Amino acid sequence: MSLRFRLAAVMAVAVFAAFLVAAGVAFIATQRILDDSLDRDLLATAVAVAEFPDVVRYSRALGPSIGALIRVDTIVQVLTVTGSIATPPGMEFTRTVTGAELAALGDPTRVVHQDLEVDGVTFRTITLGTESGAVRVARSTAENDAVIAMLRANLVRFGIIAAGIAAAVGATVAARISKPVTELTDVAEAIAETGNLDRRIEADGDDEIGRLALAFNRMIGALSTSRDQQQRLVMDASHELRTPLTSLRTNLEVLQRAKGLDDDQRAALFGDVNAEVVELSELVGELVELATDQHTAEVAERLRLDEVTLAAVERIRRRYGREVVTDLAPSRMVGRPAMLERAVGNLLENAHKWNPPGAPLRVQLAHGVLSVHDRGPGIPEGERSKVFDRFYRTTDARTMNGSGLGLAIVKQIVEAHGGSVFALDSPDGGAAVGFRLPGVTEVEVTQASIEGDLGSSSRGPRRS
Numbered sequence: 001m002s003l004r005f006r007l008a009a010v011m012a013v014a015v016f017a018a019f020l021v022a023a024g025v026a027f028i029a030t031q032r033i034l035d036d037s038l039d040r041d042l043l044a045t046a047v048a049v050a051e052f053p054d055v056v057r058y059s060r061a062l063g064p065s066i067g068a069l070i071r072v073d074t075i076v077q078v079l080t081v082t083g084s085i086a087t088p089p090g091m092e093f094t095r096t097v098t099g100a101e102l103a104a105l106g107d108p109t110r111v112v113h114q115d116l117e118v119d120g121v122t123f124r125t126i127t128l129g130t131e132s133g134a135v136r137v138a139r140s141t142a143e144n145d146a147v148i149a150m151l152r153a154n155l156v157r158f159g160i161i162a163a164g165i166a167a168a169v170g171a172t173v174a175a176r177i178s179k180p181v182t183e184l185t186d187v188a189e190a191i192a193e194t195g196n197l198d199r200r201i202e203a204d205g206d207d208e209i210g211r212l213a214l215a216f217n218r219m220i221g222a223l224s225t226s227r228d229q230q231q232r233l234v235m236d237a238s239h240e241l242r243t244p245l246t247s248l249r250t251n252l253e254v255l256q257r258a259k260g261l262d263d264d265q266r267a268a269l270f271g272d273v274n275a276e277v278v279e280l281s282e283l284v285g286e287l288v289e290l291a292t293d294q295h296t297a298e299v300a301e302r303l304r305l306d307e308v309t310l311a312a313v314e315r316i317r318r319r320y321g322r323e324v325v326t327d328l329a330p331s332r333m334v335g336r337p338a339m340l341e342r343a344v345g346n347l348l349e350n351a352h353k354w355n356p357p358g359a360p361l362r363v364q365l366a367h368g369v370l371s372v373h374d375r376g377p378g379i380p381e382g383e384r385s386k387v388f389d390r391f392y393r394t395t396d397a398r399t400m401n402g403s404g405l406g407l408a409i410v411k412q413i414v415e416a417h418g419g420s421v422f423a424l425d426s427p428d429g430g431a432a433v434g435f436r437l438p439g440v441t442e443v444e445v446t447q448a449s450i451e452g453d454l455g456s457s458s459r460g461p462r463r464s
Contacts, residue, residue, distance in 0.1 A: 007177060011170030016163040023155040030151055034144045038124055039113060042074070046111075046128040046137040049076055071139070079127070079134040081106050093138055094118050101136065104129035115141070180209045184216055197224035248276045298336040305331040305340065305440060306365055312344035313363060322352055323360035331365060333440045335417050343413040346406040347372040347433055354430060362428060368440030371422075374430040384423040387433075410435065 075093045078086040083097050083105065094116060104110035110129040115122055116138070122145075125138040183201045190199055200217050251273045255266070306328040313324045344363075347370075351361050354376030362373040379387060388411040411421045419437040426432035 005174075007174030008167055008170035011173065012163055012167035015166030015170075016159060019159050019162045023159060027148075027151060027155060031144075031148055034147060035124075038139065038141070038144060039126060041071075042124065042126040042137045042139060043111065043128070045071075045074055045076070046126050046135045049078075049137065050128055050130050050135045073139055073143075075123070075138040077136040077138070079105060079136060081133050093123070093136075101127045101134060105134050106131060110134075177209065180213050184213065187216075187220075191220070197227060245280070248273060248280070251276070298338055300334050300336050302332065302334055303337045303340075305333055305335075305368075305370070305437070308337050308340050309344050309363060309365055309370065312341050312348060315345060316348045316352060316361075320352055322355070324348070325360050325362045326364075328363065328365040329367070330443045331368065331440050332443050333368075333437060335437070339413045339416065343410045343435065344370065344372075346410045350406055350433060351376075351431075364434075367442065368419075368437045369434065370437075371424075371426075371432045371434030373426040373428045373432045375426075375428050376430040378425055378429070379423050379431045379433075387423050388421050407433070 076087075077093055079097060079101065080086065083102060085095055085097065087093065096116070098112075098114065098116075100112045100114065104112050104127055107129040108131060112125075112127040114125055114127075116125055117123070122141045123138040124141050125136055127134050127136045180201065187199045187201050191197060197220055200220065201213050251269050255261075255269055255273075261269070309328055310326065313326055316322055317324055348361065348363070351372045351374035355361055355374040356376065359375045364371050364373070388407045390405060390408040407421075414421050414435040414437065417437055418439070419435050421435045422433070424432045
């Protein structure tokens with residue numbers, strides 16, 4: 001069953017149900033109005049007849065006078081205190097006296113309403129007590145029954161018409177409502193069959209359907225971007241992997257064919273092979289890290305960004321013996337320490353590669369902005385926006401070792417923390433590469449805060 005049919009059916013049922021409720025209320029109200037009108041008319045007739053003097057004694061002679069007071073279809077009977085019935089000529093009705101009517105005899109305050117069936121015809125009767133007996137006035141309910149029957153038939157007829165109109169209107173409205181959903185389904189099926197992520201659906205309006213269409217278009221756009229990035233990553237990776245693999249194969253072929261190499265030449269070749277293997281291993285590791293985004297599994301925690309930065313700085317000092325000057329404001333934030341340490345480490349690795357031998361690196365941290373300064377040739381202004389792209393290398397970097405993924409990993413980590421990266425000229429003469437992070441607050445280092453940090457460290461391991 002299609003969504004359009006279900007919507008049309010629901011609207012038709014809802015309209016018909018509402019019509020039934022309204023028709024039922026109207027039917028009951030009309031029936032009550034007719035019954036009340038008949039009772040008032042009969043009661044007025046009974047009061048008028050009861051006003052005749054000695055009505056019981058002269059009831060048979062009152063026919064012409066009573067006939068002038070009442071409708072032709074109204075029957076009048078006079079009951080005596082003994083329960084006998086006196087009926088004016090031409091108004092024979094019934095000789096039955098009910099218990100309620102016997103109780104009203106001789107009591108002017110009693111009025112009895114009841115229905116009596118005579119020869120298959122239902123009569124509405126009102127019996128008004130008088131001092132000398134009672135007056136019974138009756139009229140057939142056939143007229144009211146006919147009106148009620150006609151009203152019932154019309155309500156059923158109009159109900160069917162209303163249901164049909166509601167179904168037609170519901171189908172039209174349902175078609176309009178379900179059109180974006182149908183288009184969305186068609187586009188989704190087409191994408192599933194063809195894999196073409198360029199399809200979009202028209203999104204107009206700010207209702208739930210319009211928001212769904214916008215969300216779908218954004219999702220398809222994100223999928224398209226992700227697929228393009230994946231394809232570009234595969235193409236770039238295949239290109240970057242080809243270089244160390246080709247070099248490895250060449251060196252191995254030389255080692256296999258050249259038997260007259262001396263020890264120094266053989267050691268140099270083995271050194272080249274080892275360097276290529278190391279570079280290949282680093283490249284594969286960085287590719288896996290970018291493709292799987294494995295750091296996102298790390299749990300965020302409160303940390304000191306300056307301490308995380310110092311840990312990365314110490315590792316660079318030990319690895320390369322490089323002097324690193326630090327100017328770090330004590331800063332707190334909530335983040336993933338291992339990810340942030342990797343980002344700072346990659347910035348330091350990049351700066352070390354460009355920095356002249358013996359010249360110190362400089363690291364600054366203030367107000368959530370961390371920058372690493374080198375004294376190298378700097379980054380050309382036209383290439384600064386590209387250095388964080390995967391596998392991108394500046395013109396000068398293409399002759400140097402490296403995969404071109406280090407700064408791309410920095411960008412990925414920083415954006416995962418809601419921050420942004422930058423590459424600028426450094427006052428030291430080279431480049432200043434770094435990032436900005438939100439939610440970083442600088443803290444004043446006092447003896448109390450130091451003791452507090454030491455206390456927290458004693459309670460459990462502290463990641464840095």
